[in-house]
Every structure is written in structure tokens, then in C-alpha cells.
Amino acid sequence: MTLSWVRTEPRGLTVTGLPNSLVGAATMSAMTLRVDAGEYDPAAMRLELDGEPVTGAVDGSTVVYRPGALPDGEHKFTAEIPPSFLGFLRTGPGVSKTFTVDNEAPTLELTQPTGVTSYRQPVTLRGKAKDAERVSVGNLSATPADDGSFEIAMPRAQTGAQVVAVDAAGNQTAQTITAAIEQPRIKAVHVTAYGWSDDELREDVLNMARDGRINTVQLDIKDEDGEVGYDSQVPLARESGAVMRIYDAPAALRQLHDMGIRVVGRIVAFRDKTMAEWAWQNGHQDWVIQTPSGEPYSSRYGPIAFTNFANPEIRRYNIDLAVEAARLGFDGIMYDYIRRPDGALSQMHFPGSTTSPTVSIAEFLHESRDPVRDAGAEQSAAVFGVASTRPEEIAQDIPLMAKYVDYIAPMLYPSHWNAGEYGVASPNSQPYDIIFRSLQDFRTQTQGTGAKVVPWLQDFSLGVSYGPGEVRTQIDAANDAGVNGFFLWSPTVRYHLAGPSD
Structure with a gap:
């Protein structure tokens, strides 16, 4: 063998x-x-x-x-x-x-959605994904046709979301949805809860709406004292005694919407005397910003006025109010006092925090964004004018925050600037110059984030008398700076907006 x-x-x-x-x-x-x-x-x-x-x-x-x-x-x-x-x-x-x-990833061609004016509006996303077996946005997905075309029906716009095409080998190609909600140019005045409940003040605001001077009302939901102005059903608002029932929110929304007026609800987030005092007295000391020795941090707003933005329960409380308001019909939610207190950071302790205040504030906006949008409203943040140049001063990093909002609303009141800021010798006496120059900076800071800029302008006198001329000058500066409108602030809810503001 x-x-x-x-x-x-x-x-x-x-x-x-x-x-x-x-x-x-x-x-x-x-x-x-x-x-x-x-x-x-x-x-x-x-x-x-x-x-x-x-x-x-x-x-x-x-x-x-x-x-x-x-x-x-x-x-x-x-x-x-x-x-x-x-x-x-x-x-x-x-x-x-x-x-x-x-090794070859599928190709992805995305048609950015257009004509979307609200997060209450369903959106169909379309495109082509050659060689992909699945295209997804979050938990929504579609199987492309033989030519790669696909459609994904979304309950709302997903600005900033990733569209991911995956082939049989697991190779991925992603694109971002950059199309933002198409907002009308905002022409707005701020109204407190008590201002809306006052017949004379409310009628003045409605008259501005009737003759086209404004198209938006910014109405307080939770104010600087932590009082919730309408009959909120958020359990923690009721338990803490924050609910004041000052105005009827559904009736106010109905009246303004019937006139074609949009309503932005303002939530003073972390300056909250009502919640801070209640939490401290009821065994929730970690809900309050403290000193290094464990006492409530005292600021110029009072001995116990700031809640702890790093605390999950405090975050959830503000988000719950925002979502409730959006479901009631508020078109937008604007967070104010979304910052740390003024003062030396070394004198503050934020129980449970694992990151810097600046990052934590932005993370709160990230956490809030999808719940607010899912409920149908836009999200925005009011910020200090100096935040564009000194973000650490109050923990407001504009590029970081802007990624999670539809627009940033810088408070550019000329009376609040120091002499020489942006090369303006006397900002309070030069409202056009300080508004225009600071807005150029904010536009740069938000570039590439998808967020628009809508400034807060001054309609009150502090050191210099302000009337219709000064208000008009600020609006002209905002228009010339190329931003998307304005909000006017008057603590007395009395405005000097004479004639059309376009």
C-alpha cells in the first residue's frame, strides 16, 4: 500500500x-x-x-x-x-x-425638512441611503427601497438629531438634522402673572397685539420668588406651596392664540426662594446651594434663594413645570436664572455635583430639551450679557448651552453694562452701540449650534430716562445686527412701544 x-x-x-x-x-x-x-x-x-x-x-x-x-x-x-x-x-x-x-459604509443623502413651524407638527423625513438595510432617527427607523429612498414619519421635528444609515456589515453613515423650526420674527413683551391678572395692564398688552406692535407675549409660569402663577398640577409645586393661582393659564392661552399671538412661558429656574426654603425645612438640604460649611448660600437675593441645579429632584421639578405648560399650549418655554449665584465659586457647594457648574447648567438644558419639545414647545434660555465674554462668572457657556435650545435670549439692558464694555464709553447713554456690538458677539458664539439669538431689551429707566425713542433705538440695533426679533422687559409691565416695530 x-x-x-x-x-x-x-x-x-x-x-x-x-x-x-x-x-x-x-x-x-x-x-x-x-x-x-x-x-x-x-x-x-x-x-x-x-x-x-x-x-x-x-x-x-x-x-x-x-x-x-x-x-x-x-x-x-x-x-x-x-x-x-x-x-x-x-x-x-x-x-x-x-x-x-x-469596509464600505452606505451613502446617505438627507433632504432637510422645510416649512416646519412648531414642535406640535408631524414631520416626514426623506432621503436616500444606498446599500443600507436600515435608516434610523432615535427609536424610529425605516427600510430603504431598492433605489435607497426612505421615509421616516416623525411626530415632531428632530432638530439636532442624528440620522444613521446601517448596512448589513454594520457600517454606519450619519448626518445631523440641521433644519430648525421656522420661527416668525419675535416681537414680544414680558408680562408677570400679576400683570396679566390686572385688567388695565392686560388690556395695554392686548392693544399692542391688536395693532401689530407685538406678536408674542412672554408670560411668567414661575417667577423670581418661586411662585407658580396658575393652578399647576405638578405635585412638588403643590406640596411646597408654590402654586398661587394668580391667573387662568388655559384662558390666557386661548385668548392670545385666538388673536394669533404666540405665548412663551418664563420659568425662573434656580433662583427659587419658595422651593429653597421648603426643601431646607423638610429634610432636603441637598436641594439647596450651600456654603462649604453646609449652610444655605446667602446672596443678594436673600439668605436662602438658590436651589441646587445639580440635584436631580430640582431639575425634574423645573422640567415638570415646563412640560405641563407646553401641554397646556405654551408655544415656548424660556428658562431664566439658569445659572449659579453671583459671587466667589470657592464659597459655594453644590451637593451631589460631579462636574463644573458651567457644564451642569448645559446638561440641565440637554435633559430638558426633548421632554419640552415632545410636549410641543420650543426651548430657550435667558442669559447674562457678559456670558459671551465671561462664561465662568455665572456658569453660562453660550456655545455649550446653545446646542440644546432653539434660541438664546441675552439680557442686554444698556443700564447693566460697565463703562467701556465692547468699547462703548457709556452704554446706558449709547443703547444702539452696546446692543449692536454685543449682539455681534452672541451671533459668533452661537454659530454652528443651530440656535438663534433673540435679545432682551430695556424698557425701564435706571440712571438714564428711557422712553419710546430709546426703545426704538434698541430695536433698530437688534434689526441691524441681524437677529430674530426682541423681548422687551419692564418690571411694571408698562411699555413704550410706539407704532409698528418692524
């Missing part, structure tokens, strides 16, 4: 770590193959990839091999224990596996 050399496929070892389907680039870069040597000596194991020897690492009774990047196409991996004697009829125990690598 004549013996001939016969090499058969090795058997008897097991390999794990190989997917059952195509292997994509991301999977390939992280792929780890483990060959179990069983009763054999793993140090004797020989490995081959595509017929060439490769080296693995012994780990207990297994040998570990990481292929790294490989070119497209079929590849063969073999692991074998050599026979302990010359074997012409068989190899030693081993294992052989073939797999196919596909």
Missing part, C-alpha cells in the same frame, strides 16, 4: 468572536478571536490568516488573536495543534473559519 499526503480541514478546536454575517469596519477593528485549546497545550497552537502565519497571545487555556483592519473580501482563519508524531493522513486538532469583510 502506498501512503499519500492528504491534508484535511482541521477539527476539534472551537473559536469564538466571529460574527455570523458580514464583518464591517467598526466590528473588524474591535474583533477579538479566542481559540479554546481544550485539553491541548495552547502554547503549541499555530495560527494562520489567509495562509500566512500570525501570532496570538496565550490567555489561560485559550489563544487570543486580534486581526485589526483587513481589506474587503473573503478571509480564512485557521488554528491548529500540530500532531505529536508525523502524520501523513491528518493534521492535529484545529479549527478553520471563513468570513467576509465589508
Whole structure:
């Protein structure tokens, strides 16, 4: 009998770590193959990839091999224990596996949605994803047609969300939805809860709406004292005694909406005397900003006025109010006092905080954004004018915050600027100059974030008498700066907005 050399496929070892389907680039870069040597000596194991020897690492009774990047196409991996004697009829125990690598990601062409004016409006996202087997936005997905076209029906606009196309090998291509809600140019005045409940003041505001001087009313939901102006059903608002029932929110919304007027609800977030005092007295001291010695932090707003923005319960309380208001019909939610108190940071302690106040404030906006939008409202933040140049002063980083809002609303009151800011010698006497120059900075700070800029302007006298001329000058400066309108602030809810403001 004549013996001939016969090499058969090795058997008897097991390999794990190989997917059952195509292997994509991301999977390939992280792929780890483990060959179990069983009763054999793993140090004797020989490995081959595509017929060439490769080296693995012994780990207990297994040998570990990481292929790294490989070119497209079929590849063969073999692991074998050599026979302990010359074997012409068989190899030693081993294992052989073939797999196919596909490194090319699908192409993705996204048609940005247009004509979307509200988060209450359903949106259909369209595009083409060649070679993709699935396209998704969050938990919504679609299977592309043969030509790659797809449609995803979304309950609302998903500005800032990632659209991800995935092929059979797991390769991904992503694009961001950059289309923002198409807001009308905002022409707004601020109204307190007590101002709206006053017949004379309310009628003055309605007259401004009737003759086209304003198209938006900004109405307090929770004010600087922490009082909630309408009959909120948020449990913590009721338990803490914050609910004051000053005005009828559904009736106010109905009246203004019937006139074609949008309503932005203002929530004073973390300056909240009512909640801070209640929390401190009811065993929730960690809900309050403290001194390093563990006492409530005292500020110019009072001995216990600021809640702890790092606390999950305080965050949830403000978000619950925002969501409730959005569901009632408020078109937008604006957070005010979304910052730390003034003063030296070394004298403040934020129980439970694991990051800087600046990052924590932005994280709150991130946490709030989707719940507020899901409830149908836009989200915005009122910020200090100096936040664009001195973000750490009150923990307001404009580029960071802007990623999570529809617009930033800087409070640019000329009376609040120091002499020489932005090269303006006397800001209070030069309202056009300080408004125009600071807005240029805010536009730069928000560039690429998707957020618009809508400034707060001054309609009160502090050091310099302000009337219709000064108000008009500020509005002209905002128009010339190319921003999306204005909000006027008067603490007495009496305004000097004479004639159309376009």
C-alpha cells in the first residue's frame, strides 16, 4: 500500500468572536478571536490568516488573536495543534473559519425638512441611503427601497438629531438634522402673572397685539420668588406651596392664540426662594446651594434663594413645570436664572455635583430639551450679557448651552453694562452701540449650534430716562445686527412701544 499526503480541514478546536454575517469596519477593528485549546497545550497552537502565519497571545487555556483592519473580501482563519508524531493522513486538532469583510459604509443623502413651524407638527423625513438595510432617527427607523429612498414619519421635528444609515456589515453613515423650526420674527413683551391678572395692564398688552406692535407675549409660569402663577398640577409645586393661582393659564392661552399671538412661558429656574426654603425645612438640604460649611448660600437675593441645579429632584421639578405648560399650549418655554449665584465659586457647594457648574447648567438644558419639545414647545434660555465674554462668572457657556435650545435670549439692558464694555464709553447713554456690538458677539458664539439669538431689551429707566425713542433705538440695533426679533422687559409691565416695530 502506498501512503499519500492528504491534508484535511482541521477539527476539534472551537473559536469564538466571529460574527455570523458580514464583518464591517467598526466590528473588524474591535474583533477579538479566542481559540479554546481544550485539553491541548495552547502554547503549541499555530495560527494562520489567509495562509500566512500570525501570532496570538496565550490567555489561560485559550489563544487570543486580534486581526485589526483587513481589506474587503473573503478571509480564512485557521488554528491548529500540530500532531505529536508525523502524520501523513491528518493534521492535529484545529479549527478553520471563513468570513467576509465589508469596509464600505452606505451613502446617505438627507433632504432637510422645510416649512416646519412648531414642535406640535408631524414631520416626514426623506432621503436616500444606498446599500443600507436600515435608516434610523432615535427609536424610529425605516427600510430603504431598492433605489435607497426612505421615509421616516416623525411626530415632531428632530432638530439636532442624528440620522444613521446601517448596512448589513454594520457600517454606519450619519448626518445631523440641521433644519430648525421656522420661527416668525419675535416681537414680544414680558408680562408677570400679576400683570396679566390686572385688567388695565392686560388690556395695554392686548392693544399692542391688536395693532401689530407685538406678536408674542412672554408670560411668567414661575417667577423670581418661586411662585407658580396658575393652578399647576405638578405635585412638588403643590406640596411646597408654590402654586398661587394668580391667573387662568388655559384662558390666557386661548385668548392670545385666538388673536394669533404666540405665548412663551418664563420659568425662573434656580433662583427659587419658595422651593429653597421648603426643601431646607423638610429634610432636603441637598436641594439647596450651600456654603462649604453646609449652610444655605446667602446672596443678594436673600439668605436662602438658590436651589441646587445639580440635584436631580430640582431639575425634574423645573422640567415638570415646563412640560405641563407646553401641554397646556405654551408655544415656548424660556428658562431664566439658569445659572449659579453671583459671587466667589470657592464659597459655594453644590451637593451631589460631579462636574463644573458651567457644564451642569448645559446638561440641565440637554435633559430638558426633548421632554419640552415632545410636549410641543420650543426651548430657550435667558442669559447674562457678559456670558459671551465671561462664561465662568455665572456658569453660562453660550456655545455649550446653545446646542440644546432653539434660541438664546441675552439680557442686554444698556443700564447693566460697565463703562467701556465692547468699547462703548457709556452704554446706558449709547443703547444702539452696546446692543449692536454685543449682539455681534452672541451671533459668533452661537454659530454652528443651530440656535438663534433673540435679545432682551430695556424698557425701564435706571440712571438714564428711557422712553419710546430709546426703545426704538434698541430695536433698530437688534434689526441691524441681524437677529430674530426682541423681548422687551419692564418690571411694571408698562411699555413704550410706539407704532409698528418692524
